[in-house]
Amino acid sequence: MQKSIQEKFNQKFNIFLSKNHLHTILIAISGGQDSICLVNLVENFQKKFGKTINITYIYIDHQWTKKSEEQVKHLINIFEKTKKKFVIYQINQLINSELKARELRYNILTKYSKQHGYKYIITAHTQTDKTETFLQHLIRGTSLNGITSFNEYRKFCENIYIYRPLLELKRKEIKWLCRKSYLPIWSDITNYHYTINRNRLRHELIPYINKYFNHNIDKQINNFLINSKLDNEYINQNAIKLYLHSRHKINIAINYKLIYKQHIALQIRTLQIFFFIIHNKILI
Incomplete structure (x- = not known):
């Protein structure tokens, strides 16, 4: 090994x-x-x-x-x-x-x-x-x-x-x-x-989950995170496309009517991109 x-x-x-x-x-x-x-x-x-x-x-x-x-x-x-x-x-x-x-x-x-x-x-x-x-x-x-x-x-x-x-x-x-x-x-x-919360997770919660619910929790969570990352990247890519398509060519503005027609997940991500680019702040 x-x-x-x-x-x-x-x-x-x-x-x-x-x-x-x-x-x-x-x-x-x-x-x-x-x-x-x-x-x-x-x-x-x-x-x-x-x-x-x-x-x-x-x-x-x-x-x-x-x-x-x-x-x-x-x-x-x-x-x-x-x-x-x-x-x-x-x-x-x-x-x-x-x-x-x-x-x-x-x-x-x-x-x-x-x-x-x-x-x-x-x-x-x-x-x-x-x-x-x-x-x-x-x-x-x-x-x-x-x-x-x-x-x-x-x-x-x-x-x-x-x-x-x-x-x-x-x-x-x-x-x-x-x-x-x-x-x-x-x-x-x-x-x-x-x-320290992490120590409780490490020594109490995770061993408990491993013993009574899933003996390979690290692997299962890792697989979940891999799939979630793919989903997240897909939403982000489409949000960037929507932002580029909806932003105003001259003014600091976006076409809210165009954004409003999209799924709520894309609406949120597009607004987050807009505020981050304009104000350098992450909109939670």
Whole structure:
């Protein structure tokens, strides 16, 4: 299994680098098993192919626990062996909100990428993360756009993209690979804080669904998301066509009579496109 995962990663990663003509990449890590596994796969890839890639690893420390400093030292020891650039951002203000913490991380990654000219940010999200994110969005209430936004490639902001090369792997496969490779994994106690909604999903809801409703929930949700993405792309394409056909050639306006004749789903998407182009705001 280890050889198979590494070979699949090598093939996918090589295509990704060649297709985008990349010589510099930024890899965002969390310090957990997924990101340490990604580091191992990337380092093995570079050793095998001898690619001259300028790799920078970046870690954002929220200092949620008393052992945060020890975890940073642990990561420094790992990256000293790789001889790669390792950047650490420490957040002095304690943030208890998962959403606010995520927003802050993304702002830091965006700012750093723009300052240093990185086009792609690579993360270690897995298929299990995709399942958890889907359930979070579903519970909060979302749209077809919302549930299909967690993809292998995603536009992060202007001229910056996120690439998730491990998105086809489940967390248990990552765990197996880490144990097989004797990787130095730091056990993060915050992963078991149930005040964080994702942890409740991970340790309570998903195991419950797997046991009593569907033992392969990751696969089933992934299949649903693939089909939903196709439906969403079809609606978006038709909405773009409708917008181009209904917009005024000179003034900032659209032909509402023409739009009104269409299905409500197309009406909503067309208005969303209109407001985004005119005001750069997403109409929910």
